[in-house]
Amino acid sequence: MDAITSVPPRAPAARPVAAASANRLADERSADVRDALQRAFALLDPAQQDAARKVLAAHDVDLDVGAKAQQQGSGEGDGDGDPAPEP
Numbered sequence: 001m002d003a004i005t006s007v008p009p010r011a012p013a014a015r016p017v018a019a020a021s022a023n024r025l026a027d028e029r030s031a032d033v034r035d036a037l038q039r040a041f042a043l044l045d046p047a048q049q050d051a052a053r054k055v056l057a058a059h060d061v062d063l064d065v066g067a068k069a070q071q072q073g074s075g076e077g078d079g080d081g082d083p084a085p086e087p
Helices: 015-042 046-058 064-075
Strands: none
Touching: 015 046
């Protein structure tokens, strides 16, 4: 009985699959946000779009997140390799 209780717990193994899943989910979320913003701005007239941009900027919403993610995915970007910040 002592042999079973004296076994040290296993250290958690690195999970590259989990990292890939997290990256995929982040990409999907970015695409969803980009799509939602495009649909919302399509409904607004230019004056309303300006007001919406100001409100979103005041709440630290980065309207260029989708564009940056799309550029990085296509090999075009600013070249620093840093991911776009989360909104």
